[in-house]
Amino acid sequence: MTMEMPTEETSLVLNNQTTENCEQVNNTVENLIFGTYYILVFLLAVSGNGLALWIFSRQRGTSSPSNVFLLHLAVADLSYVIILPLRATYHLTGGHWPFGEIPCRLAGFLFYVNMYASLYFLACMAGDRYLAVVHAVRSLKIRHSRYAHITSFCLWALVTVSMAPLLVTQQTVEMEGTTVCLQLYREKASRRALISLAVAFTPPFLVTLACYLFIVRSLRKGSRLEPTLRLRALRTISLVMLIYIVCFLPYHASRAIYILGYSRQDLSCGVQRGLALANRLTSSLTCMNGALDPLVYLFGAEKFRGTVQRLLCKKPGSGSSATSGELKGTHESSVSAKSEF
Incomplete structure (x- = not known):
C-alpha cells in the first residue's frame, strides 16, 4: 500500500511566488474560529478517548476483536489530538509557528498517521462485524483477539513506516519574518500524489461500505436480533459512515482538487484563496473523528457503554434489555449479539 508522501510535495511550496502572495491573507476572524475549534x-x-483507553485497558479475560480494534483506534486518536493545541496556537498567533522544526515534523507525522490508522482500524472493525453477523459460526476460528492485535500492530508498522520521512525532512521555512510549518495547509502536492491519495483512502472506505451494506442486508432479511439490538447495530453503522463522509471524504476530495488546480498559473487570486481555504477546512474536519469515535465506542462496545452508564449513576441494564446480548434463536445469533452489539 502506498500512502501520500507530503515530504515530496513540500519542496514545491516556494516555487510559485504569486500563489504564495495570494494565499497570505491575514484573516483574524478565520484564525480565531480555527483556533477555538x-x-x-x-x-x-x-x-472521550482517554476514558475509552482506560476502560478497554482494564478489561479482563478475552476481549472481542472489535474491542481490540476500538482500543487501537483510541490510541490513534490520542496520538493526534495531543498536538491540536499546537495547531490552535498557530492560528491564534496569526499563522505563525513558534515551536520550531521538530514539533512541526511531529505535527505532520501524527496528522497522517492518525488519519490513515483510523481509516484502517474502522475498516477492520467493519470486517470483523461482518464476519460476526453474516458468518458467525464459520468465523469463530479466526475471530480471536490475538489475531486482531497482530493485524493492528502490522497496520501501525505500515502506516508509521510510510509516514516516517516526515520526521527526517525540513518542514519549516521563513516567509516575510514569519515561521511557517509547511505541514499546516501549505504543502503542495505533485500529480503522482493523486495515486497515493486513492490507494490510501479508497480501499478502507470501500471495505467498510461493503461490509456494512452486507450487514444491513442480513438484518433486513430476517435477522434473529432483538429489535433493540438491531437498532443499535444500524446506529453504529450509520455513525461510522457519517465519520467517513464528514471527516475523511471531504479532505481527500479537496486534496485532489487542490493538487490538480492550485499550482496552475492562470488561476486568479480569489480561486487560489478558495482552494487554500477548502484545504484548511477539510483538513480541520479530519481531526473531528477523534471527538466522534467515542460515540462508536458507546454504541459498539458493551463494556464501555456499561461503564459510562455507571459513571452517570445509571444502572447498566436500565432502559434496554439489549446490553445482555440475548437473542431469540440459534447459538450463531447469540455469538453475534453478545460480542458486537
Whole structure:
C-alpha cells in the first residue's frame, strides 16, 4: 500500500511566488474560529478517548476483536489530538509557528498517521462485524483477539513506516519574518500524489461500505436480533459512515482538487484563496473523528457503554434489555449479539 508522501510535495511550496502572495491573507476572524475549534475538539477527544483507553485497558479475560480494534483506534486518536493545541496556537498567533522544526515534523507525522490508522482500524472493525453477523459460526476460528492485535500492530508498522520521512525532512521555512510549518495547509502536492491519495483512502472506505451494506442486508432479511439490538447495530453503522463522509471524504476530495488546480498559473487570486481555504477546512474536519469515535465506542462496545452508564449513576441494564446480548434463536445469533452489539 502506498500512502501520500507530503515530504515530496513540500519542496514545491516556494516555487510559485504569486500563489504564495495570494494565499497570505491575514484573516483574524478565520484564525480565531480555527483556533477555538481545535481547542474544543481537543477537549472532547481527550476526554472521550482517554476514558475509552482506560476502560478497554482494564478489561479482563478475552476481549472481542472489535474491542481490540476500538482500543487501537483510541490510541490513534490520542496520538493526534495531543498536538491540536499546537495547531490552535498557530492560528491564534496569526499563522505563525513558534515551536520550531521538530514539533512541526511531529505535527505532520501524527496528522497522517492518525488519519490513515483510523481509516484502517474502522475498516477492520467493519470486517470483523461482518464476519460476526453474516458468518458467525464459520468465523469463530479466526475471530480471536490475538489475531486482531497482530493485524493492528502490522497496520501501525505500515502506516508509521510510510509516514516516517516526515520526521527526517525540513518542514519549516521563513516567509516575510514569519515561521511557517509547511505541514499546516501549505504543502503542495505533485500529480503522482493523486495515486497515493486513492490507494490510501479508497480501499478502507470501500471495505467498510461493503461490509456494512452486507450487514444491513442480513438484518433486513430476517435477522434473529432483538429489535433493540438491531437498532443499535444500524446506529453504529450509520455513525461510522457519517465519520467517513464528514471527516475523511471531504479532505481527500479537496486534496485532489487542490493538487490538480492550485499550482496552475492562470488561476486568479480569489480561486487560489478558495482552494487554500477548502484545504484548511477539510483538513480541520479530519481531526473531528477523534471527538466522534467515542460515540462508536458507546454504541459498539458493551463494556464501555456499561461503564459510562455507571459513571452517570445509571444502572447498566436500565432502559434496554439489549446490553445482555440475548437473542431469540440459534447459538450463531447469540455469538453475534453478545460480542458486537
